Amino acid sequence: MLNGIIHAHSGFRWIVLLLLVAATFKALLKWRSNAPFTEADGKLNFFTMLSAHLQLLLGLTLYFISDKVAFSGDTMKVALTRFFTAEHSLIMVLAIALITIGYTKTKKATEENLKFKTTFQYYFAALVLVLVGIPWPFRGFGSAWF
Numbered sequence: 654m655l656n657g658i659i660h661a662h663s664g665f666r667w668i669v670l671l672l673l674v675a676a677t678f679k680a681l682l683k684w685r686s687n688a689p690f691t692e693a694d695g696k697l698n699f700f701t702m703l704s705a706h707l708q709l710l711l712g713l714t715l716y717f718i719s720d721k722v723a724f725s726g727d728t729m730k731v732a733l734t735r736f737f738t739a740e741h742s743l744i745m746v747l748a749i750a751l752i753t754i755g756y757t758k759t760k761k762a763t764e765e766n767l768k769f770k771t772t773f774q775y776y777f778a779a780l781v782l783v784l785v786g787i788p789w790p791f792r793g794f795g796s797a798w799f
């Protein structure tokens with residue numbers, strides 16, 4: 654079961670990334686060109702948030718069953734357990750919180766241009782955090798590309 658969830662969580666990163674990149678740069682382009690905020694823009698923002706929340710659920714499940722999450726005196730001394738117990742999880746929770754706040758603020762904003770500006774600011778900050786927080790294969794944590 655652990656392996657299945659790791660694979661789902663690992664592969665699902667690409668869906669989250671794809672939607673987050675699309676929503677962020679669409680918002681930037683439409684903000685700079687004073688375009689109207691359409692239903693499709695709202696849907697893209699929503700599905701981006703939904704994918705992030707699904708990834709959060711998978712991540713939280715892993716947090717309780719992964720052997721890379723540990724609570725002992727050595728947790729913070731060993732790079733692998735420090736990364737998954739503290740760094741990865743905290744960075745990602747923060748990123749997902751930013752996406753959620755950005756989505757809510759965008760929905761509440763009344764001015765169309767402000768909607769795009771808000772989406773861009775929050776989703777871009779989240780995108781940077783997600784890119785920094787992913788255990789890419791070259792970071793040496795033994796994680797895969799998919």
Ligand code: HEM
Pocket residue numbers: 659662663666669705708709711712713715716719720721722737741742745746748783787788795796797798799
């Ligand atoms: C957008 C959010 C997230 C992304 C893109 C993401 C991505 C990833 C990736 C790519 C891996 C490596 C999987 C592999 O070994 O192939 C991973 C592992 C892990 N993630 Fe996340 N993650 C996210 C959020 C979270 C959150 C919020 C938590 C916990 C609260 C979490 C907990 C974990 C744990 C514990 C592992 C290690 C699993 C293991 O190998 O035993 N993740 N994550």
